Amino acid sequence: MTGSELLTGAVRDANGPWVARELGELGFEVARIEIVGDRPADLVAALEHVAEFDLVVTSGGLGPTADDLTTEIVAGYVGAPLELDETMQALIHRRVARWAERTGFAGPALDEATRKQAMVPRGAVALEPVGTAPGLVVRKPAGPLVVVLPGPPRELQGMWPAVLAAPPVVELLATVPRAEPRSLRFFGLPESEIAQTLREMERARDLSAVEVTTCLRRSELEVDLHPLPGAEELAAEIADEIVSRHRKNLISAFGTTxxxxxxxxxxxxxxxxxxxxxxxxxxxxxxxxxxxxxxxxxxxxxxxxxxxxxxxxxxxxxxxxxxxxxxxxxxxxxxxxxxxxxxxxxxxxxxxxxxxxxxxxxxxxxxxxxxxxxxxxxxxxxxxxxxxxxxxxxxxxxxxxxxxxxxxxxxxxxx
Amino acid sequence: MTGSELLTGAVRDANGPWVARELGELGFEVARIEIVGDRPADLVAALEHVAEFDLVVTSGGLGPTADDLTTEIVAGYVGAPLELDETMQALIHRRVARWAERTGFAGPALDEATRKQAMVPRGAVALEPVGTAPGLVVRKPAGPLVVVLPGPPRELQGMWPAVLAAPPVVELLATVPRAEPRSLRFFGLPESEIAQTLREMERARDLSAVEVTTCLRRSELEVDLHPLPGAEELAAEIADEIVSRHRKNLISAFGTTxxxxxxxxxxxxxxxxxxxxxxxxxxxxxxxxxxxxxxxxxxxxxxxxxxxxxxxxxxxxxxxxxxxxxxxxxxxxxxxxxxxxxxxxxxxxxxxxxxxxxxxxxxxxxxxxxxxxxxxxxxxxxxxxxxxxxxxxxxxxxxxxxxxxxxxxxxxxxx
Missing domain, CATH: 3.90.950.20 (CinA-like)
Structure with a gap:
């Protein structure tokens, strides 16, 4: 995620959690969400921190203003020069033309903005914009696959189907094991009760193939069980045991809200x-x-x-x-x-x-x-x-x- | 920020933006918000990424369950052994006693939870809990000052005055230059217009001492001007110029919502x-x-x-x-x-x-x-x-x- 506005606390990041959930459902293990400002050094450092991962998704920093730097920084990171994508330029121009005429904002400022947003690193797959910023899918040689998405949640989410259809993403997805997480939901139950239940169960058997996290969400306690591949059955057994011990506080045994x-x-x-x-x-x-x-x-x-x-x-x-x-x-x-x-x-x-x-x-x-x-x-x-x-x-x-x-x-x- | 639940997308991080805004108002430059899961290796990596900073604030992972690891990891990071703080233990015990009696949750599970939450790294300043988890302020020798806060926003925010009053924080604050940011708010104005205004102003003078960020927030465009120390006047001049050129779209010249x-x-x-x-x-x-x-x-x-x-x-x-x-x-x-x-x-x-x-x-x-x-x-x-x-x-x-x-x-x- 990029965007200095996210670091001033003025805006709460909606994209990190959304992308994390989507990736989790696809079977990825999400290791980190990082929010950095629109400063070149911070953007470069953020990409260096994730060099060992298979997939990096960025959002934001694709706007027409000079503080929007993501495309340029990613191009440098993957080592590909930026080139004007004329098809994209024409497409963005068509998108804004009618609005620009109506509001009187047509002119050189807008043309400059359109040109900036149509710059694409050589070799990248460019994704059709939902707003005016195209997305990108590009691989760093011997590094992660980088997916570059716009910051407005509506645009990011609207572009997601195109991300999943992009050939390099399809190829990566084929290598990801699927293991369904399981969520339980309780009301009026303290976290310590779940801890105690797990400690008692651990005396009888090894539970380490299932990561159990608890999260108090105001009045409700959510218990998530993330099995390692192959441990789905163990996760189901742990879930059943927790449910049977705390049935009177149960809202849902399948994560339904x-x-x-x-x-x-x-x-x-x-x-x-x-x-x-x-x-x-x-x-x-x-x-x-x-x-x-x-x-x-x-x-x-x-x-x-x-x-x-x-x-x-x-x-x-x-x-x-x-x-x-x-x-x-x-x-x-x-x-x-x-x-x-x-x-x-x-x-x-x-x-x-x-x-x-x-x-x-x-x-x-x-x-x-x-x-x-x-x-x-x-x-x-x-x-x-x-x-x-x-x-x-x-x-x-x-x-x-x-x-x-x-x-x-x-x-x-x-x- | 820690909490695997933040990486599944189930919960949106409220603490990062809140702490970032508070720190920004105190004059800190916030470089990064990072969200990691409750896994030891990820927590350690996150602390290593911030070794060069002056201040690190963590939130979350102080709960009573085994997946809450922050105190232990931070103790390892600063190189101080964990010790039971008996005053804290008694205080937490008193906090939960009445509730535990009433709900029937008193017993060994709760005592174990209380003991875990009262463990404090040697040399740390322990902050009185708002809920049941104490906060910590502890310095890594030749490294950053680390402030460890609970995850529930109500507890974190309630503890903030105590953070600002802790002697190591007071000492650090004395070294931070203050430069007030300035915010403008517009409706119906595209970002490209602000970019154009800035480009034109840049022809006449050097604006590099003021970082200008724009952020489209649904129907409103927020323009933030962050002056480097000493550049407050330049920021005010840029703000005035932007306001005078776009007055008909202005909501507020002082960030008022x-x-x-x-x-x-x-x-x-x-x-x-x-x-x-x-x-x-x-x-x-x-x-x-x-x-x-x-x-x-x-x-x-x-x-x-x-x-x-x-x-x-x-x-x-x-x-x-x-x-x-x-x-x-x-x-x-x-x-x-x-x-x-x-x-x-x-x-x-x-x-x-x-x-x-x-x-x-x-x-x-x-x-x-x-x-x-x-x-x-x-x-x-x-x-x-x-x-x-x-x-x-x-x-x-x-x-x-x-x-x-x-x-x-x-x-x-x-x-």
């Missing part, structure tokens, strides 16, 4: 959802709508941030707010019921809490959040934890917990 | 906002509520995902939907007006579009999104672009554009 399980459960049982949110301010609704096809089961929601809105739009009695406070289990329930009824949904979820940083009291500190999920057939699930962290953390954890309670109400958890 | 400007404009003019969202499903409301203090100007919103909800909750006439379609400038306007009126707000925003992947037609393809912002005093701003990208991209760009139009309506753009 809460969101996927919830969508499947809602569709399977023909259920619909409506939201009544205060502190999460639309995050639960947005998370539900994230998935394609969500119109089949999301009726809608109300962000009732002010007390007046809670009363006017979701029928929360003003006296209830006066008596118990806007952040109370009573109001959470009224939000859930109100949303369910107003939107004619089968399940309603209400969330109201103190996200902070101000507004906390001794009885209701920052992080105190009340949840309620109610269904048309009378099920009521409530929670009112004090969640840790910043305003952002509290709102994200609240969204997670709301999704988890919805999953429970929709009957989507394993028995 | 659209969200910050919008919040300030709403507060300054005593305005309130309500949202009526379809395809963005609550993302605009959630983005508004992101900011602390947003209850002063966010009245609420409706996620009207179904046609029935649009009519029942926001008064969009069913005949209008039948005649023009749910995705139409007319319905966007009705959503904005309905939200504004139902929530008694001074500004309403309506968003309805085809987020895909299905549902597109020739007249209204995937990415076609209708926006409308209306105010109580009669201002109406409309847009109906076709936005590129995936479902997620389209929804994010839509949220960006909605925020931008709100900013325009709130009078928060520079003149």
């Amino acid at each position: 809460t969101d996927e399980l919830l969508a499947a459960a809602l569709v399977e049982h023909g259920l619909t959802v409506a939201t009544g949110e205060s502190c999460t301010g639309g995050m639960v609704a947005a998370r539900l709508v994230d998935r394609a096809g969500s119109s089949a089961y999301v009726n809608g929601g109300v962000v009732a941030y002010s007390n007046e809105a809670k009363t006017a739009l979701l029928g929360v009695p003003a006296e209830m707010i006066a008596e118990h406070g806007a952040v109370s289990p009573e109001v959470a329930r009224a939000l859930a019921d109100g949303a369910r009824e107003r939107f004619g949904a089968s399940i309603g979820v209400g969330v109201t809490g103190v996200a902070g940083p101000g507004g906390g009291t001794e009885a209701k500190p920052v992080g105190y959040v009340c949840f309620c999920v109610t269904t048309a057939d009378g099920l009521v699930i409530t929670r009112d934890p004090v969640l840790p962290g910043s305003r952002g953390d509290i709102r994200e954890r609240s969204t997670d917990l709301a999704m988890h309670l919805l999953l429970r109400a929709a009957g989507g958890l394993p028995r | 659209t969200d910050e400007l919008l919040a300030a404009a709403l507060v300054e003019h005593g305005l309130t906002v309500a949202t009526g969202e379809s395809c963005t499903g609550g993302m605009v409301a959630a983005r508004l509520v992101d900011r602390a203090g947003s209850s002063a100007y966010v009245n609420g919103g409706v996620v009207a995902y179904s046609n029935e909800a649009k009519t029942a909750l926001l008064g969009v006439p069913a005949e209008m939907i039948a005649e023009h379609g749910a995705v139409s400038p007319e319905v966007a306007r009705a959503l904005a007006d309905g939200a504004r009126e139902r929530f008694g707000a001074s500004i309403g925003v309506g968003v309805t579009g085809v987020a895909g992947p299905g549902g597109g037609t020739e007249a209204k393809p995937v990415g076609y999104v209708c926006f409308c912002v209306t105010t109580a005093d009669g201002l109406v701003i409309t847009r109906d672009p076709v936005l590129p990208g995936s479902r997620g991209d389209i929804r994010e760009r839509s949220t960006d554009l909605a925020m931008h139009l709100l900013l325009r309506a709130a009078g928060g753009l520079p003149r």
Whole structure:
């Protein structure tokens, strides 16, 4: 990854994780993600650090500005001169022509930018741009295969099929062994419990052919088992043992996420959802709508941030707010019921809490959040934890917990 | 950064950008962010790559499980034996005791985990844990200062003040020159225009003491100027020149974000906002509520995902939907007006579009999104672009554009 903006913290790298997952699924072992600035010495050093690998994927630094240096540096690294690819130049020109005319940005600045983006190291496979920057596939003699991709995630991901179809990549892929990783997902389970389970299993047999990693993702614990080639069966046995010991905390034995399980459960049982949110301010609704096809089961929601809105739009009695406070289990329930009824949904979820940083009291500190999920057939699930962290953390954890309670109400958890 | 989960693509690294920004603001030049798996050889290689730097910050790998190796590897790297810190052990024990009793997880597994997390390299400064993992500050003889932090962002960020107060860090900070970067923000401006402006300026004078980077962030272009020490004035002059040439596309001459400007404009003019969202499903409301203090100007919103909800909750006439379609400038306007009126707000925003992947037609393809912002005093701003990208991209760009139009309506753009 290149891009000085990634080192100022202004932008979070989306490409590293995406490419890593794709490569992992193809059977590659991903050793490292490295983010460096657009400075020649740093780019060269980054390529030298990866000389021993089979494949290097770069992203970014293909733009038209002088700080975009990747193509030039890679050409130097593989020892091939840069040449103007006129077909590419014409193609990029056609791409931008209409936009340039319309906006009045046509002219020498744009022509210069087009020419820069059409320079290709001799011998490289050039990949058709998704935006205006072509990708490259080029081998360093006696070194790694280098795949050069643009930085905008949409362009990088759009170019990926062309990467996999490029002859040098096809050739490399033929040499990669496939071993499927296995993922388990738990809620409310500390990492130390998994460590203990593994220690006990290790007394009986050697588990070293399976790499087990645990990762606490806010409210959920993900356990990933990466078998060495041939150890798939051992990985499956370890997974089964972990699942059987911690079944009551299990979300999924096959890595399925809460969101996927919830969508499947809602569709399977023909259920619909409506939201009544205060502190999460639309995050639960947005998370539900994230998935394609969500119109089949999301009726809608109300962000009732002010007390007046809670009363006017979701029928929360003003006296209830006066008596118990806007952040109370009573109001959470009224939000859930109100949303369910107003939107004619089968399940309603209400969330109201103190996200902070101000507004906390001794009885209701920052992080105190009340949840309620109610269904048309009378099920009521409530929670009112004090969640840790910043305003952002509290709102994200609240969204997670709301999704988890919805999953429970929709009957989507394993028995 | 360590954590094999970051290399499977399951988790996106939040700590690298956060630490990079903090260090940048302290005056450090951040050369590299590196993400490696929890494998001993990879961890050792990562530390060897940074031997020439002054400061190395690691995050992650401090958990209680056997795959968490950072402390052990760092101890080896700096050449100091690991010792049990009994004060730390007691402190961690107290932290987890109540939770462990309540959940029934107390016992040898947890004691083992506590002991592992309390091991500290001799001579290191141990930092009090925010969760259960202490941080470390330790110097490699004739090598970099190494700061070892936990992986969960909440813990890492919570420990940061203690890092800055640790004597070896204080000593290092005293040697770092401060040079403030300058950020500009534009909308609808291609990178090639900035490149052209810089080329023209370079003909008249040497700009090499200022590193200029451009970064296209969906709808916005950020231009960052990083002066070498002493070149602050030159950076200011370049910034002024860029601003004066591209003023009509300017959002902010001082790096302020659209969200910050919008919040300030709403507060300054005593305005309130309500949202009526379809395809963005609550993302605009959630983005508004992101900011602390947003209850002063966010009245609420409706996620009207179904046609029935649009009519029942926001008064969009069913005949209008039948005649023009749910995705139409007319319905966007009705959503904005309905939200504004139902929530008694001074500004309403309506968003309805085809987020895909299905549902597109020739007249209204995937990415076609209708926006409308209306105010109580009669201002109406409309847009109906076709936005590129995936479902997620389209929804994010839509949220960006909605925020931008709100900013325009709130009078928060520079003149």
